Amino acid sequence: MSKNTINNHLYIGGVSAFDLVRTYHTPLYVMDESKIRSQCQMFKKHFVSDHIETETIYASKAFLSLAMCELVDSEGLSLDVVSGGELYTAHQAGFPMHKIYFHGNNKSLEELKLAIEYQVGTIVVDHRHELLTLINLIPKNQKINVMLRVNPGIEAHTHEYIRTTHHDSKFGLSIYDESTLDLIKEINQYDSLIFKGFHSHIGSQIFEEQSFIEHAQTVLTYISDVYLKTGIVVEEMNLGGGFGAKYTAEDKPFELKFFLPTLLEHIGETSKKLRIKVPKVFIEPGRSIVAEAGYTLYTVGGTKKTTSGKQYVFIDGSMADHMRTALYQAKYDAVIANKLNDEANTSYTVAGKACESGDIIIKDVKLPKPEANDILAVKTTGAYHYSMSSNYNRLTRPAVVFVKDGKSKLIVQRETYQDLIRNDLKLED
Numbered sequence: 001m002s003k004n005t006i007n008n009h010l011y012i013g014g015v016s017a018f019d020l021v022r023t024y025h026t027p028l029y030v031m032d033e034s035k036i037r038s039q040c041q042m043f044k045k046h047f048v049s050d051h052i053e054t055e056t057i058y059a060s061k062a063f064l065s066l067a068m069c070e071l072v073d074s075e076g077l078s079l080d081v082v083s084g085g086e087l088y089t090a091h092q093a094g095f096p097m098h099k100i101y102f103h104g105n106n107k108s109l110e111e112l113k114l115a116i117e118y119q120v121g122t123i124v125v126d127h128r129h130e131l132l133t134l135i136n137l138i139p140k141n142q143k144i145n146v147m148l149r150v151n152p153g154i155e156a157h158t159h160e161y162i163r164t165t166h167h168d169s170k171f172g173l174s175i176y177d178e179s180t181l182d183l184i185k186e187i188n189q190y191d192s193l194i195f196k197g198f199h200s201h202i203g204s205q206i207f208e209e210q211s212f213i214e215h216a217q218t219v220l221t222y223i224s225d226v227y228l229k230t231g232i233v234v235e236e237m238n239l240g241g242g243f244g245a246k247y248t249a250e251d252k253p254f255e256l257k258f259f260l261p262t263l264l265e266h267i268g269e270t271s272k273k274l275r276i277k278v279p280k281v282f283i284e285p286g287r288s289i290v291a292e293a294g295y296t297l298y299t300v301g302g303t304k305k306t307t308s309g310k311q312y313v314f315i316d317g318s319m320a321d322h323m324r325t326a327l328y329q330a331k332y333d334a335v336i337a338n339k340l341n342d343e344a345n346t347s348y349t350v351a352g353k354a355c356e357s358g359d360i361i362i363k364d365v366k367l368p369k370p371e372a373n374d375i376l377a378v379k380t381t382g383a384y385h386y387s388m389s390s391n392y393n394r395l396t397r398p399a400v401v402f403v404k405d406g407k408s409k410l411i412v413q414r415e416t417y418q419d420l421i422r423n424d425l426k427l428e429d
């Protein structure tokens with residue numbers, strides 16, 4: 001019997017799904033804290049080299065809350081934020097501001113002001129308008145570390161909505177555009193800016209090691225070109241995130257603990273060949289830290305067989321807490337948590353309760369016969385689920401619970417109906 005299975009029931013972090021549902025109700029996001037911590041530790045241990053300075057930054061867009069900020073800080077990772085809201089959350093959690101990297105392709109005036117006020121470690125500038133806005137905000141005698149978001153034009157194989165460095169991407173400036181070089185020279189002329197280097201990110205849920213190698217090589221070649229053309233030495237290179245997670249048996253992510261040292265070795269050798277000083281290298285994983293630690297628990301309601309024979313299972317959640325199937329046609333696996341070892345030989349479509357035909361959680365999953373009040377556990381929902389959830393149909397966002405060593409800890413409360421109308425004003429107000 002697996003350690004996750006006792007008496008035909010699913011256990012997560014040593015806590016039974018049944019107990020979690022009894023205590024916190026459904027829908028419920030459950031995160032295995034030890035799994036998140038061990039992924040953080042894996043990056044700290046394997047993304048290192050004797051010859052290259054490195055830093056791992058957790059991409060908070062994947063999953064962020066006050067408790068998650070505390071966890072990331074305690075594991076010694078830095079934090080990538082992409083909005084005033086993410087920045088504010090990190091600040092409220094007491095996350096060290098000098099370890100914050102502030103991204104985004106259209107940071108507002110207010111967001112830039114907040115970043116300066118909080119004295120974040122580095123601002124990643126996306127384009128010239130943003131640069132000029134930033135310059136005007138920096139108080140006298142204050143210096144800001146900046147990186148420039150560049151687009152190295154790598155076509156990684158993933159869903160087009162989560163690919164970020166194809167030539168027409170909205171993010172950053174192309175390394176093939178001469179005006180990018182002018183902007184780099186301009187950044188280096190401002191006394192209030194300390195130019196650190198380049199940031200780029202090729203997309204998300206990528207399974208080919210070669211795409212990351214090609215990415216690093218392209219940026220290093222650009223660093224060399226910049227030096228040859230301008231004399232500017234680029235000290236740092238942030239390669240973003242994008243490492244794939246295993247959602248279903250079809251997904252074959254590569255072993256990061258083997259790949260990360262290989263990547264660094266390659267960066268060392270390429271820098272040597274190009275005769276450039278090897279830059280400090282950053283990576284920014286989000287999904288690969290939290291995705292596989294997460295489960296969503298739902299209560300099964302009715303089932304339905306259509307005239308063509310399609311079998312639906314209805315659950316008490318929806319696309320509002322599980323966006324990725326509707327948005328990216330993402331595939332998921334699930335089990336009935338209270339029938340873990342029962343034979344699963346019939347295919348079902350798991351549908352949510354939103355008023356939307358596209359509100360499908362899983363298109364096709366083999367399950368034991370589902371019955372009302374069974375607990376359905378959808379796997380691999382730790383990344384981009386809570387963070388992409390909405391109140392569509394005025395559905396309330398689920399609670400989030402950390403589980404570890406047989407204990408659970410509520411880290412985000414379930415929204416209430418009162419929360420839904422908190423910002424509403426009546427006509428007569």
Ligand SMILES: Cc1ncc(COP(=O)(O)O)c(C=O)c1O
Pocket residue numbers: 059062080103164201203204205240241242243284285286287288
């Ligand atoms: C700039 C940047 N860094 C890091 C990430 C994290 O990516 P992932 O969650 O795929 O590791 C993203 C998201 O795609 C991103 O846009």
Ligand SMILES: N[C@@H](CCCC[NH3+])C(=O)O
Pocket residue numbers: 061162164204205324383384388
């Ligand atoms: N939200 C996306 C990934 C986008 C990452 C941010 N650039 C997903 O769920 O896969």
